[in-house]
Amino acid sequence: MNEFNEYFKSAFTVDNVIFGFDEGDLKVLLINRGEEPFKGKWALPGYFVHPDEDLDTAAKRVLEELTGLGNVYLEQVKTFGTVGRHPFGRVITVAYFSLIKISHYTIQPSSIAKKAKWHSVSRVSELAFDHREILDACFNRLKWLVRSRPVGFELLPPKFTLTELQHLYEAILETELDKRNFRKKILSMNLLIDLDETQEGVAHRPARLYEFDKEKYEQFLAEGFSFELKESKKKEKKPRKKVRANLA
Amino acid sequence: MNEFNEYFKSAFTVDNVIFGFDEGDLKVLLINRGEEPFKGKWALPGYFVHPDEDLDTAAKRVLEELTGLGNVYLEQVKTFGTVGRHPFGRVITVAYFSLIKISHYTIQPSSIAKKAKWHSVSRVSELAFDHREILDACFNRLKWLVRSRPVGFELLPPKFTLTELQHLYEAILETELDKRNFRKKILSMNLLIDLDETQEGVAHRPARLYEFDKEKYEQFLAEGFSFELKESKKKEKKPRKKVRANLA
DNA sequence: GGGAATTAGTGTAAAGTGTACACTAGCTGT
DNA sequence: ACAGCTAGTGTACACTTTACACTAATTCCC
Structure with a gap:
């Protein structure tokens, strides 16, 4: 096993994208980092996974520790592992996302998260790490989700x-x-x-x-039902090519 | 940064689920492991990610090294990180999948992969690690994919x-x-x-x-088009409840 | 109390899509 | 030539999606 030691030098984290809806606006929960790196920057609530902890468990724990939100159902979305994405070394992160009723929860930031606050998704600008990319991936997942079930x-x-x-x-x-x-x-x-x-x-x-x-x-x-919601479009009038009968 | 050292003791791998189609049968490419752990068992072609290598790159490299398949488009599916899933320590794995024309490629197993062979998906039995679970997740992705685009x-x-x-x-x-x-x-x-x-x-x-x-x-x-293919079902005759007019 | 402002709530017709279903066509092998 | 086999085709019906415009119920202001 010694030959593999060089591989056991990485770390991994979980990052949570929590969506809420309020005042007609889609929101995402961000923390203001109280620690380096990116101290003072806005970021997704995320942290290291403990060595003896499953990923899903870690995501729940981290979310609760950083923001006070407990008992939230989280779903894995995608993993981000670009080489230079974390200044402390090789860190890959597993992104989770969730949808919650803002009014049902009280936010209690921790020391790592100086502040935790809902931000309008459409007005989020710069974020720590590659969190912007992670947010976009989760937003796309949400868009897909909303078309396939009543979210x-x-x-x-x-x-x-x-x-x-x-x-x-x-x-x-x-x-x-x-x-x-x-x-x-x-x-x-x-x-x-x-x-x-x-x-x-x-x-x-x-x-x-x-x-x-x-x-x-x-x-x-x-039952795995699904339904679709389509954009109301002003008569785009597909010419609708007819299927050619082969073998004339 | 010293306080974080304990977190930098994990490793991560990529595992590839490569689907092919031949003789009317859906196949998946498996290797017979030439190394511990699970030496001699069938497994998905996967290996450790290098410290200076992006995930997607690693998936491509590992696939080529183990099976000789080069220039394959791989898509990330899901990450598996259960605590005890690897006997050497904490290892999380990022699963990738791909679809290829079997006849276009020649398989050349490496030393890590004693053999590499196409197996009927429906007849795969026991696999190393949690690879069975990974295969199932990718097969579900394929099912979903085939309903949304012409695969x-x-x-x-x-x-x-x-x-x-x-x-x-x-x-x-x-x-x-x-x-x-x-x-x-x-x-x-x-x-x-x-x-x-x-x-x-x-x-x-x-x-x-x-x-x-x-x-x-x-x-x-x-254009992000999508299309659906539905099972041909023998007239199940939905009773089709009428929408009640509210406000009688 | 009347009217302006504002959002809620409702139906229908036409086009398009999905589904069920059975026979003829064209080749090979004997 | 005919048996065996797979290829290939059309239609009717049910359901779904879409476009579209007016009336209803309330508050506010005068």
Whole structure:
């Protein structure tokens, strides 16, 4: 085994991309680093994996230690291992991502994270390490996810209006959706419970409130269902080539 | 930086899952290990990443060194890092996968790989390390891939018949497809060039030969198009619940 | 209290896509 | 010539997606 010793000199970390939704805006949770390297810079909440710890466990622990967020479901997205990405040596990082309801959690930064704060995804600028690239990869994963399953569940407060749900989808997909078609689609999945309540204190017709039917949602996921949401495009009129009959 | 030294004691590897298609069967390339641990066992072609080497580069190099396959496009799939997965210490591995035309390559095993051989995916049994789990993860990725883009391009010889293409899809999806619908779908993508040639030496009506239109394929990928192929199911007759009109 | 402002909520027709299904065509081997 | 085999083709129906415009319910301001 001695011949392999030279390989046992690397380290690895986990980095978490936590998405939330608030004020019509898609947010990502960042920490302000209290340690070198990149002290004072904004970064994804991430840290070294302990030698006796599985990756998924590490991701959960690190997230909780840095931001106070516990009991979050994290999903592995991609691993980043460019040679020069960490100034301390060879460090590869496994990126995880999650979707949470911002209002359900209280953020408690640790010493490593001087501050932890939600940032608008669209307004994130420079980040420590290669975290910008990691964020982009996870954002793409989110875009893909939202087209294949009803993701709003994780991001919205328990009671919400259809318009809020639509705005969430629009924020993620960075596109506009047709109101009527969106509602038709969402309601036809039968995953929403109409609470028979309405908004209060708004200066216009109040909207109905809905909640997700958790039971049906579990079922939906278990069955591996999928659904699609397409951009509402103004009649792009595909010429739609006809299939040539071979063997004339 | 000394406080971090304890973290720089891990190693990481890459493992490659290479799929091919031959004799109507989906295959995966395995090596017979010539080294401890798991000497003599079948395993995915993988090895340690050098300290000064990027992950993607390492995956390519390792594949070529172990099996002689060069110039293969590899895609990262998932990272496996369970604590006890490697007997030599903490080793995490990044899994890559690829699709190749078996007939285009010659396999040349190295000393680490005593032998390298194509195995039917459906008949792979025990593998070294957690390679079985890695293989399954990559097979699932392939299934997903084949539903979202025309994957046959990578796996079939330059000239092929529509029936061969269909068999490939059926092998990957582990299902049967309707012949007419399959052809309609594939041809409607306009990615095939009808070569106006036919098979020779078969004891039945010879099939037409096609090749992929590489240019259109690139375009297809660039545009992020997607298409779906659904299992041909015998009329399951969804009762199709009507969307309730809220606000009666 | 009337009207302006604002967002919620609703239906339909037309185009496109997916699915089920059965027969004829063209070759080889005997 | 005919048996055996695989290639190749079209249509009708069900479902899904898309485009699109008006009325309803509330607050605010005068």
